[in-house]
Amino acid sequence: MSIKTQLAxxxxxxxxxxxxxxxxxxxxxxxxxxxxxNPGGVCLYRGCxxxxxxxxxxxxxxxxxxxxxxGINFGKPEIDINKLREFKNNVVNKLTGGLGxxxxxxxxxxxxxxxxxxxxxxxxxAKLDGSSETVEFEKAIIATGSIPARIPNLSINSNRVMxxxxxxxxxxxxxxxxxxxxxxxxxxxxTVYSALGSKVTVVEMLPGLLPGADRDLVAVLERKLxxxxxxxxxxxxxxxTEVNDGIKVKLEGKNVTEPExxxxxxxxxxxxxxxxxxxxxxxxxxxxxxxGFIVVDKQLRTDDxxxxxxxxxxxxxxxxxxxxxxxxxxxxxxxxxxxxxxxNAIPAVVFTDPEIAWAxxxxxxxxxxxxxxEVAKFPxxxxxxxxxxxxxxGLTKLIIEPETERxxxxxxxxxxxxxxxxxxxxxxxxxxxxKDLELTIHPHPTLSETMMFAAEVFYGHATDLYRxxxx
Ligand SMILES: Cc1cc2nc3c(=O)[nH]c(=O)nc-3n(C[C@H](O)[C@H](O)[C@H](O)COP(=O)(O)OP(=O)(O)OC[C@H]3O[C@@H](n4cnc5c(N)ncnc54)[C@H](O)[C@@H]3O)c2cc1C
Numbered sequence: 001m002s003i004k005t006q007l008a009x010x011x012x013x014x015x016x017x018x019x020x021x022x023x024x025x026x027x028x029x030x031x032x033x034x035x036x037x038n039p040g041g042v043c044l045y046r047g048c049x050x051x052x053x054x055x056x057x058x059x060x061x062x063x064x065x066x067x068x069x070x071g072i073n074f075g076k077p078e079i080d081i082n083k084l085r086e087f088k089n090n091v092v093n094k095l096t097g098g099l100g101x102x103x104x105x106x107x108x109x110x111x112x113x114x115x116x117x118x119x120x121x122x123x124x125x126a127k128l129d130g131s132s133e134t135v136e137f138e139k140a141i142i143a144t145g146s147i148p149a150r151i152p153n154l155s156i157n158s159n160r161v162m163x164x165x166x167x168x169x170x171x172x173x174x175x176x177x178x179x180x181x182x183x184x185x186x187x188x189x190x191t192v193y194s195a196l197g198s199k200v201t202v203v204e205m206l207p208g209l210l211p212g213a214d215r216d217l218v219a220v221l222e223r224k225l226x227x228x229x230x231x232x233x234x235x236x237x238x239x240x241t242e243v244n245d246g247i248k249v250k251l252e253g254k255n256v257t258e259p260e261x262x263x264x265x266x267x268x269x270x271x272x273x274x275x276x277x278x279x280x281x282x283x284x285x286x287x288x289x290x291x292g293f294i295v296v297d298k299q300l301r302t303d304d305x306x307x308x309x310x311x312x313x314x315x316x317x318x319x320x321x322x323x324x325x326x327x328x329x330x331x332x333x334x335x336x337x338x339x340x341x342x343x344n345a346i347p348a349v350v351f352t353d354p355e356i357a358w359a360x361x362x363x364x365x366x367x368x369x370x371x372x373x374e375v376a377k378f379p380x381x382x383x384x385x386x387x388x389x390x391x392x393x394g395l396t397k398l399i400i401e402p403e404t405e406r407x408x409x410x411x412x413x414x415x416x417x418x419x420x421x422x423x424x425x426x427x428x429x430x431x432x433x434x435k436d437l438e439l440t441i442h443p444h445p446t447l448s449e450t451m452m453f454a455a456e457v458f459y460g461h462a463t464d465l466y467r468x469x470x471x
Contacts, residue, residue, distance in 0.1 A: 001133045003109070005031040007334065008123055008137035010115045010279070013041020014320035015311030016143030017099055019327030024106035026335060031109040031135055033125055038100035039110070042145050042312075043320040044092060046165040051188050053091040054170070055351050057084060058195035062353060069390065079196055085170045111135070117280035120306045139306055139334045142286070142294060143327065144279065146272040146312035151180075151237075154268065158242045162267045164189060174198050174264035178249055180237050182209035184350040186269035187225070191352050194228045201230040201263070203237055203251065210350060214363045216377075217356050217413040220393055224354060232256060240266065274313045291315075298340040299333035300326055308334065322346050345409075345428040349418035354393055357421035360409035360428040361399055373408065374400045376434065376458035378450045380414050382465045385445040391415045396450035398424075398434060400458065405433040416447055423451055434458045 007023050009016045012034035020032040020039075036045060043049060064074040103110050113127035115135070123135040148163035155161070159171075167189050173196045179186045182204030194200045202209075202225075209231070210218050225231060235253025242248075246262045274292050281288070285304035287295045294309040296302055302309050308330040311323030325343065332339035345359040366373045380386040380394030394414020401408050410424030427437060438455035442448050456462035460469025 001131070002136065003031070003133065004136045005029055005109065006138050007031070007331075008033065008115075008135050008140040009143060010034075010123070010140065011041060011143035011145055011275075011311070011313075012036065012039035012099075012110070013143060013145045013311060013323060014043045015145070015323030015327045016041065016141070017103070018324035019141050019143065019310060019331050020108050021102060021106055022328050023331045023334075024108050026331065028331075028335075029109075030106075031111060031137070032103065033111045033113060033115040033123070033135070035112070035114055035128065036096070037112060038096040039103055040092070040096035040099055041143075043323075044096050044099070046168055048320050049095055050088050050092055050168045051164075051185075051192070052351060053088045054084075054168070054192040055188060057087075058192045059353060061195040066390070079173070081170060081173060081196075084196075088168075088170065115279060117283045120284050120304050137306070139308065141300075141327070141330050141334075142302070142307060142309040142313060143311045143323065144275040144313050145323075146274050146318055148269070149271045149273045151268060151270060154180075154237060154240045156240055156242060158247065160242065160247050160263075160265050161240065162265060164267070164269055167193075167267045167269075176246070176263045176265075177201070178203065178237075178247070178261070178263040178266045179269060180266065181269040181271070182206075182231070182233065183269060183271065184210060184348075184352075186267065187221075187350060187352050189267060189269065190225075190229055199230075200228070201261070202232070203235045203253075204231070204233045205236050207234050209233065210356065212348075212362070212364075213350070213356055213358060214397075214411050216363075216397070217358070217395060217411050220395055220413040221350075221352055221354055221356055224393060225352070272312065272318055274315075276313060298342060300330040300341060301333060317346055317348060319346065319348065343429070345425045347421045347425045349421060351418060354391070354414045355417040356413045357417040358409070358411045359421055359425040360407070362409055362411065363397075363399060366399060366409070371408075372402055374402050374458070376400065376454045378454035378457050378462065378465065380447075380450060382462075383445075383447065383450050383453070384464070385447050385449065386414065388445065389415060394447070394450070396420075396454045398437070398451075398454045398458065400434055405435060405458075407432055407434060407437065410451075414447065414450075420448055420451070423448060427451075 006029040017039035113125040115123045125133045177198040179202045190200045239250040286302040293315040300308045310326035312318040329341040347359040350356040377397040381392045397411045399409030434455045442452045
């Protein structure tokens with residue numbers, strides 16, 4: 001069979017489905033192609049959503065345990081892993097099924113299969129039902145996303161060695177789990193498995209966890225994580241072999257006391273790589289850079305005038321909301337609008353306990369690029385709301401352009417930091433100054449007040465903290 005479409009989108013993750021729905025809302029005739037039954041992509045099927053469903057349960061377990069301090073004892077939790085897996089799967093099915101419905105309501109033609117470019121305006125789709133379809137398009141958007149990166153010499157074929165997809169399947173709760181990689185995916189999944197009862201060891205090659213986040217934020221998280229996890233930084237896994245009772249791992253690093261350890265399972269979470277192979281890019285003019293990402297301009301146009309690309313496949317940060325925002329810009333560009341993708345801030349959230357979130361410029365980035373900045377910090381030890389939650393382990397900081405007092409970056413660590421960051425992102429995008437934030441009346445007692453308090457710290461008159469401004 002052969003069809004013609006105005007816009008073909010390959011990949012129905014947060015980039016692809018957001019672009020498809022938006023284009024349909026703007027009156028385009030859209031064909032969306034993905035190998036999954038419904039739209040959702042990595043984020044909904046094996047990323048953001050299943051991980052957050054499990055992290056919610058981890059939080060519940062941890063809070064119940066910590067309630068002991070308040071004189072409330074719930075006892076040791078009994079975990080029914082089948083029921084927990086069912087809960088997580090139901091969340092995924094509800095959301096992906098919902099997206100399927102939303103696509104139908106918008107009359108998006110959803111094809112379930114694998115697309116391959118034949119040339120710059122034709123795709124061949126190998127459908128999952130075994131048939132094939134040719135799709136002739138005026139414009140196409142590539143949104144094929146990313147897959148877990150592998151360490152070639154450590155990748156052994158064993159079901160004891162998992163990537164994030166396998167870890168989220170939750171086939172069992174290993175007694176001893178090694179997580180290779182202290183980035184956000186590794187730490188989020190460590191948090192889940194540790195709450196479920198695994199003894200988790202995290203190994204990171206670099207000197208600190210969460211490269212990219214400011215060290216003062218990470219320090220707060222690290223303190224808490226160390227109460228639950230064994231963490232080795234500046235440590236390398238040099239060899240993995242399957243033995244009778246698990247996986248034997250050789251470690252090399254300055255603080256390693258046991259250079260050989262055995263784990264029941266190993267999770268490799270060392271990053272993700274863009275999906276650019278195996279779907280006929282060579283039959284188009286699309287170019288890929290030395291890091292493997294598709295090259296695009298600020299309108300997300302590739303080197304092929306008919307083809308655009310968005311999401312993880314075009315570069316960092318590999319985040320769902322970045323993919324969706326790019327999708328909208330690509331659609332507008334295709335429709336001839338002058339939109340460009342030039343955000344001042346893309347928020348990043350690590351959903352550990354406590355959460356870490358940042359947006360705009362980080363202090364580390366400002367230092368490395370020689371950008372002049374001032375910092376105002378409000379420690380949550382002085383927050384009434386944090387105290388009522390017994391969670392004073394938090395920090396809110398503003399990164400400020402000295403001459404204009406404009407807020408150019410926000411960093412947060414603490415419970416619900418992921419929700420709090422949106423106010424900061426808006427402040428950066430709106431070009432708000434510290435004064436704007438200080439004069440905005442925030443509700444009491446909330447964690448959001450810490451934004452306003454940090455602004456007060458900048459002027460040297462925070463009500464809840466005595467910290468006069470340095471002259
Ligand atoms: C464990 C984990 C947790 C995460 N948590 C978060 C989080 O909390 N917040 C956040 O913002 N991000 C998170 N991410 C990242 C997020 O999932 C990605 O940034 C996001 O999914 C990227 O969207 P995308 O549209 O670029 O592509 P993807 O979501 O990767 O989707 C690409 C789709 O294209 C399909 N595809 C590929 N090739 C073809 C082809 N030839 N034909 C047809 N279909 C094809 C794939 O099957 C897939 O469905 C997480 C990722 C992981 C792995």
